[in-house]
Amino acid sequence: MKSLKQQVFRLELVGIGLSVLVGGLVSSLPAAAGVIDVNFSVPVRARLDLGGRETVTLAPFLVVTDEGETAIQQRGVDVQREFEEYLRRLLKRRTKLTVIEAGPVDYPSYDLQQLADNTDFWRFLGERTGAALILSGSLDFDIQDRSGYRTEEYVSPFDGRTYFRQVLVEQTGFEYDIVMEIFDGMTGEQLYSDNFKDFKQFEGESVDPLAGMFENLIALEDRISGIFSQKRVETTRALFTN
Amino acid sequence: MAKRGLWAEALFRFQRADREDPGNPKILNNLAVSYEAVGQFDKALELYRQAVKLDPNNADLKRNYARFVEFYQSFRPKEESEQDDGKAGEAPEPSAASDQPPDGR
Numbered sequence: 001m002k003s004l005k006q007q008v009f010r011l012e013l014v015g016i017g018l019s020v021l022v023g024g025l026v027s028s029l030p031a032a033a034g035v036i037d038v039n040f041s042v043p044v045r046a047r048l049d050l051g052g053r054e055t056v057t058l059a060p061f062l063v064v065t066d067e068g069e070t071a072i073q074q075r076g077v078d079v080q081r082e083f084e085e086y087l088r089r090l091l092k093r094r095t096k097l098t099v100i101e102a103g104p105v106d107y108p109s110y111d112l113q114q115l116a117d118n119t120d121f122w123r124f125l126g127e128r129t130g131a132a133l134i135l136s137g138s139l140d141f142d143i144q145d146r147s148g149y150r151t152e153e154y155v156s157p158f159d160g161r162t163y164f165r166q167v168l169v170e171q172t173g174f175e176y177d178i179v180m181e182i183f184d185g186m187t188g189e190q191l192y193s194d195n196f197k198d199f200k201q202f203e204g205e206s207v208d209p210l211a212g213m214f215e216n217l218i219a220l221e222d223r224i225s226g227i228f229s230q231k232r233v234e235t236t237r238a239l240f241t242n
Numbered sequence: 243m244a245k246r247g248l249w250a251e252a253l254f255r256f257q258r259a260d261r262e263d264p265g266n267p268k269i270l271n272n273l274a275v276s277y278e279a280v281g282q283f284d285k286a287l288e289l290y291r292q293a294v295k296l297d298p299n300n301a302d303l304k305r306n307y308a309r310f311v312e313f314y315q316s317f318r319p320k321e322e323s324e325q326d327d328g329k330a331g332e333a334p335e336p337s338a339a340s341d342q343p344p345d346g347r
Contacts, residue, residue: 036245038275040278043317
């Protein structure tokens with residue numbers, strides 16, 4: 001039979017062990033729970049100061065497609081019309097601007113830089129339409145055949161061994177490159193210029209080009225509408241919890 | 243509270259904590275974050291500055307401050323930012339404070 005002294009000593013040891021364990025847990029708590037990340041949204045100012053301007057007109061965007069041009073024409077996609085209709089809807093949905101129809105526009109040049117410098121032309125267009133802002137620019141939409149061979153691993157059903165084989169993977173890429181320019185309808189001066197690019201890739205050779213185009217446009221939507229209207233973006237901050 | 247987006251309530255609690263323990267940089271940081279979340283950006287700037295001044299070596303404080311300054315500089319009106327040029331980054335150097343991209347980790 002163990003003596004009383006031994007039993008007391010054992011109890012003390014258990015006590016010390018427990019206090020070490022609890023102490024360890026307590027001391028590790030602040031380190032684990034000291035900081036948490038919280039998310040909330042903050043406003044982002046519109047890139048263009050509208051300064052009370054409430055009307056906009058869309059001048060035709062120049063289409064400068066090169067390598068994918070034939071593919072697009074063959075598939076019957078009118079890049080300019082699709083984009084302008086999309087832009088009109090976007091402006092209506094995401095901004096307070098009123099869109100005024102520009103009517104037929106006869107460009108004095110098809111060089112973007114020369115056009116941008118031609119303040120008389122834009123002022124005249126502003127006067128004619130009565131729009132405070134004029135939107136124009138260029139569009140480059142390409143459909144790219146991204147098919148190629150990929151090395152794939154397979155296990156032979158005959159001998160159970162692993163082999164490698166080359167497999168043809170059909171993929172289509174859609175690339176949209178938009179230059180957007182905004183002119184003051186009163187003075188003809190360029191107020192803003194930006195370039196938006198997006199690339200999307202899909203499995204398959206005969207992917208609907210319109211679907212590809214709209215995937216690009218949807219990806220760019222926030223950036224385009226952010227020119228005219230304030231938006232909110234998600235942000236992260238650290239909070240101390242103890 | 244803050245995690246659930248109840249910022250007004252969180253702000254009230256941090257204000258009370260600040261009254262009980264004034265000058266605590268962590269509470270000041272939390273107050274600043276709450277003010278930022280409810281859109282009182284001037285107040286948030288003031289509190290972030292105080293917090294970083296009191297605990298200049300705290301990486302979380304500095305990162306919050308750097309992120310706030312980056313957002314705030316792009317948000318406030320042009321005239322105001324011209325008048326106040328340089329003031330936002332006055333306390334510590336925000337760019338040196340952050341070793342991560344400003345937003346969206």
